[in-house]
Amino acid sequence: MDIRTAKQQVKDAIETYLATDEAGEPLIPPSSQRPVFLVGAPGIGKTAIMAQIADELDIGLVSYSMTHHTRQSALGLPFIISREYGGQTYDASEYTMSEIIGSVYDCMRESGRERGILFLDEINCVSETLYPSMLQFLQFKTFGRHKVPDGWIVVTAGNPPEYNRSVHEFDVVTLDRVKRIPVEPDFDAWKAYALDKGVHPAILTFLEAKRDRFYSIETTLDGKAFVTARAWDDLSDIIRAYETLGKTVDEAFISHYIQNPKFASEFAAYYDLFNKYRDDYRINAVLEGEMPPEALERAKVAPFDERLSLLGLLLDALEGEHRQIMAQADVFVAVRDDLRQALSLAAGDAEADQPPMEVADALKRVMEAREAEREALASSGGNVRGRVRILKEALAKLEAYGRVLDEEAVPPEAQEARLRELFAGDDELDRAAAAAQERLSHAFAFLMEAFGDEQEMLVFVTELTQRTPSARFIAQFGSDSYYEHNQKMILSDAQRRLRARVEELEL
Numbered sequence: 001m002d003i004r005t006a007k008q009q010v011k012d013a014i015e016t017y018l019a020t021d022e023a024g025e026p027l028i029p030p031s032s033q034r035p036v037f038l039v040g041a042p043g044i045g046k047t048a049i050m051a052q053i054a055d056e057l058d059i060g061l062v063s064y065s066m067t068h069h070t071r072q073s074a075l076g077l078p079f080i081i082s083r084e085y086g087g088q089t090y091d092a093s094e095y096t097m098s099e100i101i102g103s104v105y106d107c108m109r110e111s112g113r114e115r116g117i118l119f120l121d122e123i124n125c126v127s128e129t130l131y132p133s134m135l136q137f138l139q140f141k142t143f144g145r146h147k148v149p150d151g152w153i154v155v156t157a158g159n160p161p162e163y164n165r166s167v168h169e170f171d172v173v174t175l176d177r178v179k180r181i182p183v184e185p186d187f188d189a190w191k192a193y194a195l196d197k198g199v200h201p202a203i204l205t206f207l208e209a210k211r212d213r214f215y216s217i218e219t220t221l222d223g224k225a226f227v228t229a230r231a232w233d234d235l236s237d238i239i240r241a242y243e244t245l246g247k248t249v250d251e252a253f254i255s256h257y258i259q260n261p262k263f264a265s266e267f268a269a270y271y272d273l274f275n276k277y278r279d280d281y282r283i284n285a286v287l288e289g290e291m292p293p294e295a296l297e298r299a300k301v302a303p304f305d306e307r308l309s310l311l312g313l314l315l316d317a318l319e320g321e322h323r324q325i326m327a328q329a330d331v332f333v334a335v336r337d338d339l340r341q342a343l344s345l346a347a348g349d350a351e352a353d354q355p356p357m358e359v360a361d362a363l364k365r366v367m368e369a370r371e372a373e374r375e376a377l378a379s380s381g382g383n384v385r386g387r388v389r390i391l392k393e394a395l396a397k398l399e400a401y402g403r404v405l406d407e408e409a410v411p412p413e414a415q416e417a418r419l420r421e422l423f424a425g426d427d428e429l430d431r432a433a434a435a436a437q438e439r440l441s442h443a444f445a446f447l448m449e450a451f452g453d454e455q456e457m458l459v460f461v462t463e464l465t466q467r468t469p470s471a472r473f474i475a476q477f478g479s480d481s482y483y484e485h486n487q488k489m490i491l492s493d494a495q496r497r498l499r500a501r502v503e504e505l506e507l
Contacts, residue, residue, distance in 0.1 A: 002186030003040075003229075004193070007049040009181050010036055014053065014153050018115060035138055035154035037123070037175075040183030041217065043228025045193065046157040050119045060107045060116025060152075064100055066134070067122045075133055075144035098143040104152055111376050115151035124158035124170060139177050185215035190229050196468045198319060200236040201312035202274040206267055207232070209305050213263050225260040232258075239271075277309050283317055286446045287439040299450040307456050314443050315463050315470075321436045322473035327389070328429045329476060334394035339401075339423060342366045343416055359415035360405045367398050397426075433477045440474075444481035453485070461485050 001009070013036055019027045026033075038046045047063070054061035076095035083092045104118055126134050133143065138156075141148045148154060156178070170178075187207060194204060207214050217226040235257040242249050251268035258264040281295045299310060342363040348356035374391040401422050404410075410418045447457055464470045464482060474482050 001181070001183060002189035003045045003049060003183055004186075004189035006038060006040075006046075006181050006183045007053065010038070010049065010155060011053050011056070013179060014057065014059075014117065014155070017153050018057075018059075018151070030141070030150065033153065034177060034179040035141070035156055037178040037180045038155070038157040038183055039124075039160060039180060040157075041185060041215070041228070042159050043230030044183060044185050044215070045190065045229055046183060047119070047121055048193075048233075050117060050155060054117050058113075060104075060111050060113035061119065062100075062103050062107050062116065062152075063119045063121065064103070065121045066126045066130075076146065095144045095146075098146040101143055101146040101148065104149055108149065116153075118148055118152050118154050120154070120156045122158055123156040135174055138174060185229060187211050187214040190214070190232075192466070194233070194236075195463070195466050197233075198316075198323065198469070199233065200239050201316035202239070202271050202309075203232055203236050203267075205274070205305075205308050205312040206270045208308060210266070213266065216260060216263070218260075225262075227258045227260045227263050274309055274313075277306065278313055281310055281313065283313050286314070287317060287442050289438070289442045289445075291446060291449060296446070296450055307451070308459070311447075311456060311460050311463065314447075315460070315467065318436075318440055318443060318464075319467050319470050321432075321439065322467075323469035325429070325432050325436055326469050326472045326476075327386075328432060330386075330390045331393045331397065332426075332429050334390050335397045335423065338366050338370060338394060338398060339363075339419060343419075346416065358412045359419060360402065360410075360412075363398060363402055363405075363419070367395060367402070370395055370398075433473075436473065437477060437479060440479050441481045444485065457485055 017026070017028055017033045021027055040046060050063065051061060076098045078093050078095055080091050081094045082089050084090075100118070100120075104116070107116060108114060123134065123138075137143055138154075141154055191204065191207075213227065214232070215228055217224065217228075219225075235254065238257070239249055242253075249271060251265055254268050254271070255261065255264040258267060280298065282290070282292045285292055286295065299307065302310070342359065342365070345354075345362035345365060346357055346359045348354050370391055374388055374395070377388050377391070401419055404422060405415055405418060408418070443460075447460055451457060461482065464474065465486070473479075
């Protein structure tokens, strides 16, 4: 199965293992909860989906690569204690806390999450001395004498033996104690993730045209030649950073990630061409509402792969704006909710024996709670960078409001009105959204002039719908151009289905 389907399978298993009946007992007793075992080629996203699942379920995550562990670090170090047996005292062995299990307790303490995922990667590549203990762990969920805490689900991952000489092939007895989920590379599944993350458009359009370049591992006379989903993902990140810093992206640089010389050479040539398209089509001018005649004429006669590149450039520029605006919107919502809570605290609650307080004091109390939440999230180990950033920026806004109350020496009876005034006057989000709506409208106008309502427009509308930041932006702020063309696509699709049905009935 592909990684997207595997993610849902893992998520379903974790939710089931954490579920309880009416009496509060687990639906599946811990002793019967088979550890999940994801097995698939390297670099297809097995590790990445664990952070996504932990974030979506709002539970903790502790992740370890087992190839880095010795028997001592996994089981703990032995020490001598005295014990009494049959009325006599003997020296006996005991073990310090397992580093892995100790990390679970650390995560619980720092994040405040009592439930979570213990993810052990490369489970079938452990050292010879650790291998027997690993089999015991899969059966009993203990390292030595130390058990995985209740509420923590064990998920493991490994590579098939053809990809790694260090792999220990599990026997039937071991495999019969795990929930084995095989995973295969799949471009469409990865593309959904890549669109959501914002992978570089040059990579997306290159792979759309040459899907066989997405994942490949082959043996040549010079050794292994390979490229993985992880490689394209990491290459995207570093290309964006290089572009920001004005550094050169060439074939030698690309080959550090795409370790197949032929594929690296092809993508390097395409990347250069992609950047040439950016200049030739004057993307920024198009989004500002210009209709460069030379760009229009070139688009009308361009081959389809060049048209896809043009769409990728437009979509990337728009998505970057939409991502920033939706980040501002998330901060706006967080500030609004915190202000509401502060005003509620200031009003007091007689039933809860909570006396009224000054608005400024209530605002400080809410800010202290949010700062504590931010610190806990930052140390939780989950995929929470986005939420941490929202809290940080929301706190900065609240602090600015608090400074205004202090600097203006606003009297207690006027503080609520002043806060409401400050919040209502913060129109930065509205101005940014209005500008982005205009730029999106200009993109539609250019494409309509160049291609009309043909397949290029279908691709453009579909991609906008699939890209989470753009879809969120349109849903919240609207876009007449998008609604118009999307409706045409829906009607056209309905007409095609109706025509096919009529032809079927006539036959």
